[in-house]
Amino acid sequence: MSTGQVAPENARAFYGFVENFLGGNVDAALEFIHPDVLAHEPPALPYGGEWKGKDGFRALMEMIGATVEVEATPIGLHDAGDTMIAIFNAKFTSRASGASVEMPVCEVYGFTDGLISNVNVFYKDPCEFAERISGV
Template sequence: MTRMQAGDLSGALEMVDEEAVWQEAETLPWSGQWRGPDGFARLEGAINVSAEMTVRDYAIVEAGEVVEMRLNLEFVSRKSGRRLPMEVVEHYTVREGKIHGANAFYKDTQAVNDLVKHG
């Protein structure tokens, strides 16, 4: 997370296994499965098309191969500049220091969709 906050996407991608799968909610514009480091980079790009996403703070809870990240994000509409604070919980599977998968759970996907669609 520190690498992502510092804008070091390439450093963050080094932690992603080639077979990793990110699962995003089907109701979001960037829904579906994103695979491997390239998929994660494309996911970040897809999110940032219509809104700038910033991590305000986070907490990490580790339990063996399962890691939970509790994020306080802020989305800013590229259309209107409107800001949307959003809580997101992500569950990661980590093996041998590499991310093998993640599921993201947004507090309010409808609010994100409204921001993306209407600004």
């Protein structure tokens, strides 16, 4: 297991991605994404599953943006060498119904060549999210 400080280029990619994604700038957010990225979203979500490559990642970000408005406040950031773990308090508001849900979300980021190459996302209660946002 690797421990230590995140490399400056990895921190730059993480902060650049998060700032641009939450700001709604998909093109700028993609500048910090590795061409072979793999993202994992909980299967219960409307955009759940694996998303591969930059085109897949773009599709994921666009689907998230079309499904919900996201407000996120970071409450913890932990580094372990080539991995960053970010914990957010997040509020998701459905664009279709206006229903909202708040919960902690943990995201684990891996890096290759100073770009985000792997993202694993963990919602505190993905079933509650699906129920409130998707009406499932």
